[in-house]
Amino acid sequence: MAKDLISALADLKEKEVLAIAQERLDSGEDPLKILGDARKAVAIVGQRYQNSEYFIPELVYSGEILKAIVEMVKPKLTKDAEVERLGRVIIGTVAGDIHDIGKDIVTFMLDINGFEVYDLGVDVPAKEFVDKIKEVKAEVVGLSGFLTVSFDSMKGTIQSIKDENLRDKVKIMIGGGTLDEKVREYVGADAFGRFAGDAVSLAKEWIGGK
Amino acid sequence: MGKAPEELYEERKRRIDEAIRLRKPDRVPISPGESGWCLKYAGVSWKEGLYNPEKGLEAHKKTIIELNWDAFGLPWGTGVVFPARGYDKLDVQQLRWPGAEKEANRIDANTTYQFVEPGTRGKYEPMPAEDYDLFLDDPSDYLIRRWWPRIARGLEPLKDLSPLHFVNGVYGFPSLFANPSFSEVLKTLLEASEEFAKSAALLGPFVMDMVKSGFPPMGLAFTSSPYDYFADTMRGTKGCMLDMFRRPEKLKEAIDKVTPYCTEMALTGARQMKDLSKIVFIPVHKGAGGFMSNKQYEEFWWPSMKKVMEDIIDEGFIPYLYTEGIYTERLSIIKDIPKGKAIYHIETDIFKAKEILGDTVCLAGGPPASLLNAGSPQEVKDYCKKLIDVVGEGGGFIMDVEVPLITAKVENVRAMTEFTQEYGVYK
Secondary structure (H helix, E strand, C coil), X not given: CHHHHXXXXXXXXXXXXXXXXXXXXXXXXXXXHHHHHHHHHHHHHHHHHHCCCCCHHHHHHHHHHHHHHHHHHHHHCCCCCCCCCXXXXXXXXXXXXXXXXXXXXXXXXXXXXXXXXXXXXXXXCHHHHHHHHHHHCCCEEEEECCCCHHHHHHHHHHHHHHHCCCHHHCEEEEECCCCCXXXXXXXXXXXXXXXXXXXXXXXXXXXXXX | CCCCHHHHHHHHHHHHHHXXXXXXXXXXXXXXXXXXXXXXXXXXXXXXXXXXXXXXXXXXHHHHHHHCCCCECCCCCCCCCCCHHHHHHHXXXXXXXXXXXXXXXXXXXXXXXXXXXXXXCCCCCCCCHHHHHHHHHCHHHHHXXXXXXXXXXXXXXXXXXXXXXXXXXXXXXHHHHCCHHHHHHHHHHXXXXXXXXXXXXXXXXXXXXXXXXXXXXCCCEECCCHHHHHHHHHCHHHHHHHHHHHCHHHHHHHHHHHHHHHHHHXXXXXXXXCCCCCEEEEEECCCCECCECHHHHHXXXXXXHHHHHHHHHHCCCEEEEEECCECHHHHHHHCCCCCCCCEEECCECHHHHHHXXXXXXXXXXXXXXXXXXXXCHHHHHHHHHHHHHHCCCCCCEEECCCCCCCCCCHHHHHHHHHHHHHHCECC
């Protein structure tokens, strides 16, 4: 039975998934187990995305189905799911830029791969990144930007992190439509990623390496 | 002795026409997408450009004349394209821009205006999926009474109007027009339309002034892709992605419904341009690589776009498909279009595009934003050399940029321009 939920969700069969989840819930199964299977399935979706079998629509759809399962089991949850987290990542679109499609995909990918992600939203001032680093003691910061105005904004954000003597405490990655190695060098980040999966590999490399 | 502006106009126009026909012009034409960079070049702030369109237009004129580009497009970054004063009156929710009256619509003074996705908290909600039928049943009524009130707070009272198709005779007028919400909207619209009219009145004289100075317009008429009609605004990026799974037939029906509208918009604008330009600008977004699979692209995105472009071509005009993002995996799909009748802007990968599309469409592309913002003039020239050698080989190429200049370093844009004008000469 458990296998069915995982494969149905990995194959994005929404109606089937919800029917199985409802059936399992009605039979008195621990809702945390149902959620655990759903998360496993979404991790498979993430893998298929990284293998280019799936694209952003499939990621978004799986996220929506997962959300529906969470809503379904929520009333029966007695305690929060304890998910083992690999590390803490702060992410946000830098000041002066309000684009979030790419950032949201990266947040989703990091989340399903086991990272605790603090998504600060869009048009985020440097100070908010600094404050959040101090607050949650994050290991990784991801700066997102779509427009070329974000180049100088990222540079300024990283400078603020330096000014607060936090630069050696965090690894910084950047991502967004027009970024490349040249921009990474210009803004002073540790790495840039072209695809959402790159953020996962980088975070694993950095946090796993500690 | 210098050439007369009329002669230069003909020369520039021919240069671009030859490139479109996939032939070798005298040299590679250059016309970079700028999206407000002209303001930077001329030292005009974003706010000034939007709120004082005359200044914005002067900045455009100065830039194009001084850099001696081969054409000019819509003056992005000015109140002619984004009439901020009118948008303030309507309290529009789909944009945020520098200097906006309302704090919620404002964005940092040093950045460009930006679009707001539907569903963004505190802004506007997307069209609900259940509303497809209402839209399909009567698109105009849907837009006026249900959609406009969402995207412009100043038009909210429109939602209290009775359906417009109730009024098929004079006896319908009183119930429609006696509605207090209608007079409220009229006041708002009157103020907004005065502002829009002021801005719009500037475009014609600007175009004629540029033409007189020797520069042909390029792509002032425009339209959108039928899929993006919904994905850019109404259902949003995410909404359309989910519709591909949950209600694929409804999405297709809606796309089919608006396909002729997209053609009509293109032709209406293009005909207004008379013989000044045949080029129709079609900026496209949500079919880019990653945003869907090739299979989804061929099912949902491409067929309607192809139809719009073919209809534009049949009427004697030139579609200028402006793709953004990674298009590498789509190149062989979009090759299915009549030869020598269209321009495709390709951000990535323009070199691969030359291999696959070089014998079919005129390509526009150029140096990446990273080089133009963070590189040196020499690096920019080196890249342009490669572009002219490879993509410019045999003609059919317009020097542009990967993404609009916006913030690019002036010395780099100058380097790119001068290098193309010297090295880009065909022997």
